Amino acid sequence: MFQMMLSGLTIGAIYGLLGMALSISFYVTRVINFAQGQMLMIAIIVAACLSEAGFNPWLGVALGPLAACVLGVASYFIGVRPILKADRFSFGWMVSTLGFGLVVENAIAYAVGPRSRGFPPLLNDIPIRLGDAVITGQQILALLVAAFAVAALEFVRKRTLFGKVGMATAADPEMAESIGANTMIVSAVTFALSGLIAGIAGVLIAPRTFANPYLGGTFNTFGFVAMMIGGGPENPANAMYGGLLLGVLAEGANSYINSQASDWFPFLILVLVLIVTPRGLFSTSNPLFRPRPARPA
Amino acid sequence: MSSANNILEVSSLAGGYGRFDVVRNITLRLREGEAVGLLGPNGAGKTTILRGIMGLLKQRVGTIRIGDTDVTMFPTHRIARGYAAIAPEGRRLFADQTVEDNLILGAWHRRREPQRVQALLDSVYALFPVLREYRHRQSSFLSGGEQQMVAIGRMLMADPLILLLDEPSIGLSPVAVDIVVKALIELRRRGASLLLVEQRVDVAARVCDRLYVISGGEIVEETTPEVVGREGAELINKYLG
Numbered sequence A: 001m002f003q004m005m006l007s008g009l010t011i012g013a014i015y016g017l018l019g020m021a022l023s024i025s026f027y028v029t030r031v032i033n034f035a036q037g038q039m040l041m042i043a044i045i046v047a048a049c050l051s052e053a054g055f056n057p058w059l060g061v062a063l064g065p066l067a068a069c070v071l072g073v074a075s076y077f078i079g080v081r082p083i084l085k086a087d088r089f090s091f092g093w094m095v096s097t098l099g100f101g102l103v104v105e106n107a108i109a110y111a112v113g114p115r116s117r118g119f120p121p122l123l124n125d126i127p128i129r130l131g132d133a134v135i136t137g138q139q140i141l142a143l144l145v146a147a148f149a150v151a152a153l154e155f156v157r158k159r160t161l162f163g164k165v166g167m168a169t170a171a172d173p174e175m176a177e178s179i180g181a182n183t184m185i186v187s188a189v190t191f192a193l194s195g196l197i198a199g200i201a202g203v204l205i206a207p208r209t210f211a212n213p214y215l216g217g218t219f220n221t222f223g224f225v226a227m228m229i230g231g232g233p234e235n236p237a238n239a240m241y242g243g244l245l246l247g248v249l250a251e252g253a254n255s256y257i258n259s260q261a262s263d264w265f266p267f268l269i270l271v272l273v274l275i276v277t278p279r280g281l282f283s284t285s286n287p288l289f290r291p292r293p294a295r296p297a
Numbered sequence B: 001m002s003s004a005n006n007i008l009e010v011s012s013l014a015g016g017y018g019r020f021d022v023v024r025n026i027t028l029r030l031r032e033g034e035a036v037g038l039l040g041p042n043g044a045g046k047t048t049i050l051r052g053i054m055g056l057l058k059q060r061v062g063t064i065r066i067g068d069t070d071v072t073m074f075p076t077h078r079i080a081r082g083y084a085a086i087a088p089e090g091r092r093l094f095a096d097q098t099v100e101d102n103l104i105l106g107a108w109h110r111r112r113e114p115q116r117v118q119a120l121l122d123s124v125y126a127l128f129p130v131l132r133e134y135r136h137r138q139s140s141f142l143s144g145g146e147q148q149m150v151a152i153g154r155m156l157m158a159d160p161l162i163l164l165l166d167e168p169s170i171g172l173s174p175v176a177v178d179i180v181v182k183a184l185i186e187l188r189r190r191g192a193s194l195l196l197v198e199q200r201v202d203v204a205a206r207v208c209d210r211l212y213v214i215s216g217g218e219i220v221e222e223t224t225p226e227v228v229g230r231e232g233a234e235l236i237n238k239y240l241g
Helices: A002-029 A036-052 A057-086 A093-112 A137-159 A161-171 A173-178 A183-208 A216-230 A236-256 A261-276 B046-053 B099-106 B114-127 B129-133 B144-157 B174-189 B201-207 B225-240
Strands: A127-130 A133-136 B006-016 B021-031 B035-039 B059-066 B084-087 B162-166 B194-198 B210-215 B218-223
Touching: A002 A036, A002 A057, A002 A133, A002 A137, A002 A161, A002 A183, A002 A216, A002 A236, A036 A057, A036 A093, A036 A183, A036 A216, A057 A093, A057 A183, A093 A216, A133 A137, A137 A161, A137 A183, A137 A236, A161 A173, A161 A183, A161 B099, A173 A183, A183 A216, A216 A236, A216 A261, A236 A261, B006 B046, B021 B046, B021 B218, B035 B046, B035 B201, B046 B059, B046 B162, B046 B194, B084 B144, B099 B114, B099 B144, B114 B129, B114 B144, B114 B174, B129 B144, B144 B162, B144 B174, B174 B194, B174 B201, B194 B201, B201 B225
Parallel strands: B035 B194, B035 B210, B084 B162, B162 B194
Antiparallel strands: A127 A133, B006 B021, B006 B059, B210 B218
């Protein structure tokens, strides 16, 4: 049980990071970037290719997320900005970001080949015993990065002027422009940040998987579920909580039902969660988290 | 400065939202330290003129000069950096943020000048002392009058050459309207240049030196509060319904 919880939390941290990446760009621009999974993928491919070429694996760990960051900015200027500039209320970005992701995926497959590559273990071959359970150094790193990402994001959102102008852009982009904020720059920075976080998620999970150009789609789906279960559209940090829950549910289904169940069980929970709290489990629409009126003295 | 100390010159402005122009052939001027009102019935195009000056209209022709600069081709965020600031209709505060955050965001382009921002903040609090008391309160929890004070304060934080106010009295109680009008008169005393959109003739007359009457998207008359005082009923019947 403890082992299952640990494994679930660590994979959930990855889903949570991807959910946060999706939520950050959605929070500011109201756009869901369906190419987010491909940013995770490109970070893994860049790191794997550098390692394969004989470079220090940690160089790939540093450069992979940066490549994802650049791809995030490119997805904004190619897949999002032209659509929103023509019509702020258009949903054309649904197709354009999906298309952007597919083009990137196939371009990478064409450039480096569609085969799966091995990924250096990094900290994955350092086992640490916790009672009867075993956790690897890589898993601990994933949990620490997830905790840091939530704290840093909350700090930026609530305590910095950039976070506040991001909130202003999210609430009323036209008014944000009218106070002098260049909303194009604000949006591009949030897409860069989203790409960076997805890339970090990629190099954290890569030692447990293969480097394959087509793995972005699956992670994108789980990141999206994490965002929706948690209530990421309201507050990106909620996506992390959703991701952790999703990871535990998937591992639990794997342990207690069968290995196939980890694919469908979380989605069943997603539907139930959205019926009870349509904005996500950790959103203010949840009766448990809704502020209660003060009791009369 | 452009001709005769005009701080704002709008020439032959036309524009709208779709294929059709809401306003046509708008030519107006605002002198430094002057307050000018735009009067007119609903749908006359008053707000569209302000949006045109702020660069918020997609379709727009004509020229707009603020101070010495032709800002016609400037994007909104550039116009907002010291040329013009707006207190829009309906206030449009950043509802999830506190009063002070709303005010500080108004000085976004001065974010690297903390002392200047603090001085501007102090001057807003001097104009509306109640905002200092409520500075940590979420702006959506304020009354309509208090929200209007925040909207005007946010506009002042930009410290621009011209101030654009869109129906600051709309939806407010008589007491709140009086506070807002007194604040606008105080801004005039401090030398601010105002372009004020109003439906209420009495409010515009108390604040402004000159008035443009807008009807059907065009300026149909230029007048003064004194004339409006004399011929108020006739003017109202003729243009404002």
